[in-house]
Amino acid sequence: MDLRSDAVVLFGVTGDLVAKKLFPALYELTRRGRLDMPVIGVARSRWDHQQLLTAARKSVLEAQGRVDDEVFDALARNLTMLSGDYADPDTYQRLAEALSAAERPLFYLAIPPAVFTPVVDGLAGAGLAARGRVVVEKPFGRDLATSHELNKALRAAFDPERIFRIDHYLGKEAVEGLRVFRFANRLFEPLWNAEHIANIQVTLAEGFGTEGRAGFYDRVGATRDVLQNHMLQVVALLAMESPADAGDDAYRAEEIRALGQVEPLSPATTVRGQYAGYRDETGVAADSNTETFIATELRINSPRWAGVPFYLRTGKLMPSTATEVVVEFKTPERNLVPGADAAAPEPNLLRFRLGRHDGISLSVQVKQPGAEVTAVPVELPVDFDATLGHRREAYERLLDDALDGRHLRFAREETIEQEWRIVEPVLDLPEPVLSYPRGSWGPAEAQTLAGRWHAPTTAH
Ligand SMILES: NC(=O)C1=CN([C@@H]2O[C@H](COP(=O)(O)OP(=O)(O)OC[C@H]3O[C@@H](n4cnc5c(N)ncnc54)[C@H](OP(=O)(O)O)[C@@H]3O)[C@@H](O)[C@H]2O)C=CC1
Numbered sequence: 001m002d003l004r005s006d007a008v009v010l011f012g013v014t015g016d017l018v019a020k021k022l023f024p025a026l027y028e029l030t031r032r033g034r035l036d037m038p039v040i041g042v043a044r045s046r047w048d049h050q051q052l053l054t055a056a057r058k059s060v061l062e063a064q065g066r067v068d069d070e071v072f073d074a075l076a077r078n079l080t081m082l083s084g085d086y087a088d089p090d091t092y093q094r095l096a097e098a099l100s101a102a103e104r105p106l107f108y109l110a111i112p113p114a115v116f117t118p119v120v121d122g123l124a125g126a127g128l129a130a131r132g133r134v135v136v137e138k139p140f141g142r143d144l145a146t147s148h149e150l151n152k153a154l155r156a157a158f159d160p161e162r163i164f165r166i167d168h169y170l171g172k173e174a175v176e177g178l179r180v181f182r183f184a185n186r187l188f189e190p191l192w193n194a195e196h197i198a199n200i201q202v203t204l205a206e207g208f209g210t211e212g213r214a215g216f217y218d219r220v221g222a223t224r225d226v227l228q229n230h231m232l233q234v235v236a237l238l239a240m241e242s243p244a245d246a247g248d249d250a251y252r253a254e255e256i257r258a259l260g261q262v263e264p265l266s267p268a269t270t271v272r273g274q275y276a277g278y279r280d281e282t283g284v285a286a287d288s289n290t291e292t293f294i295a296t297e298l299r300i301n302s303p304r305w306a307g308v309p310f311y312l313r314t315g316k317l318m319p320s321t322a323t324e325v326v327v328e329f330k331t332p333e334r335n336l337v338p339g340a341d342a343a344a345p346e347p348n349l350l351r352f353r354l355g356r357h358d359g360i361s362l363s364v365q366v367k368q369p370g371a372e373v374t375a376v377p378v379e380l381p382v383d384f385d386a387t388l389g390h391r392r393e394a395y396e397r398l399l400d401d402a403l404d405g406r407h408l409r410f411a412r413e414e415t416i417e418q419e420w421r422i423v424e425p426v427l428d429l430p431e432p433v434l435s436y437p438r439g440s441w442g443p444a445e446a447q448t449l450a451g452r453w454h455a456p457t458t459a460h
């Protein structure tokens with residue numbers, strides 16, 4: 001492993017991501033003795049030191065419900081603020097002075113994608129890129145062509161080994177756990193194919209709207225925000241073949257191969273929606289055609305998945321907040337035991353809950369009590385919090401990894417390129433988005449796409 005970084009620079013320290021995820025991650029790393037180094041917050045806003053500390057404390061309090069003063073004071077001693085314009089070379093000169101004692105700073109770009117390249121250029125101009133690592137947030141570019149351009153700009157400034165492309169779903173224990181479920185259980189592997197699986201559904205539902213990020217969101221939309229990255233990453237883990245060995249490179253190679261077999265999405269089997277009232281939000285264009293919801297059907301050209309649709313849907317202001325995969329198995333070849341009301345028995349459903357209350361459940365048929373022999377589904381649930389105890393948050397794990405120069409849980413360039421290739425046909429479609437009521441599962445047209453969507457079981 002490479003030497004650990006010895007300073008952190010957070011570009012966009014006044015922003016939503018830092019408030020929601022990065023301050024709590026820094027606090028937790030401090031608690032565990034993993035962050036005794038300078039942390040410099042950079043922004044255009046002219047925050048003083050006290051404003052920075054107030055924001056950091058507030059965000060820890062909101063994330064955890066309490067603040068341990070001893071831990072927070074240790075973090076606060078390392079925090080400093082640097083305000084400046086990203087187009088002004090003076091900003092980077094002042095940063096270079098502040099980092100004069102740091103040999104391996106980590107630069108975290110928690111800023112809108114449009115500013116990634118100017119900041120990378122600024123760091124290179126001040127001689128900071130040569131000895132630093134850079135963490136780039138998603139979405140990585142706006143499409144395949146711009147992701148190539150961004151890679152070019154990053155590679156011109158940073159050694160490839162020092163570039164870390166975040167897809168924070170890779171840092172989630174439950175998402176990483178898909179790999180364990182698939183390859184550490186003999187039970188399901190013989191069934192994991194078109195012969196036994198009817199369809200696979202992935203839902204990333206959010207019960208909230210743009211939460212003050214509408215200006216950013218309106219330029220991005222649901223496809224670029226989460227479908228292109230988080231959801232396709234989950235699909236890759238579900239669909240991949242077993243790797244040649246247990247090494248990380250072998251796993252990543254299989255993921256890339258699986259994505260390479262995914263057909264580009266088709267507008268004909270895609271429904272885009274926008275929640276009612278979205279255009280009235282500050283920062284949203286009055287005639288915005290940005291989708292806050294997308295549902296689509298994905299197909300994989302491989303013997304394992306021939307004829308098996310993967311249905312994906314994501315949206316803001318849905319009935320609940322949940323990220324869930326449902327694997328729907330085919331029903332028995334012969335219908336010997338009817339389900340309720342003499343209908344065919346329900347299919348077995350294997351659910352992976354990947355959100356905050358993560359876990360797994362499997363529905364199986366058991367005998368309905370009574371004189372008749374009929375089937376009724378029951379759930380075999382596992383709740384990870386209750387069974388496995390507390391696990392670290394994704395951003396804490398990823399920040400820790402990046403500080404150590406560990407790439408395992410970061411997205412590869414080829415993965416991101418495949419993801420853009422897959423979504424490209426449904427980006428910026430000219431057809432008007434369909435309006436949907438707040439708190440619904442999107443436009444009516446999306447309801448029939450999957451035949452029958454399985455609603456997530458978690459609401460939190
Ligand atoms: N928020 C989230 O939940 C998540 C965000 N991300 C990604 O993280 C990155 C940051 O997201 P988020 O924090 O939500 O973004 P914000 O919209 O909150 O922006 C972050 C900061 O960037 C600065 N900024 C805004 N616009 C510009 C601009 N045009 N030029 C220069 N600076 C600007 C602002 O600070 P100031 O004006 O003070 O300089 C702002 O506080 C994005 O790439 C996003 O995709 C990824 C996962 C989740």
Ligand SMILES: O=C1O[C@H](COP(=O)(O)O)[C@@H](O)[C@H](O)[C@H]1O
Pocket residue numbers: 206225226323355
């Ligand atoms: O990257 C993003 O992800 C979050 C959802 O992440 P989760 O860990 O809460 O499931 C989403 O809300 C945000 O819009 C997007 O930028």
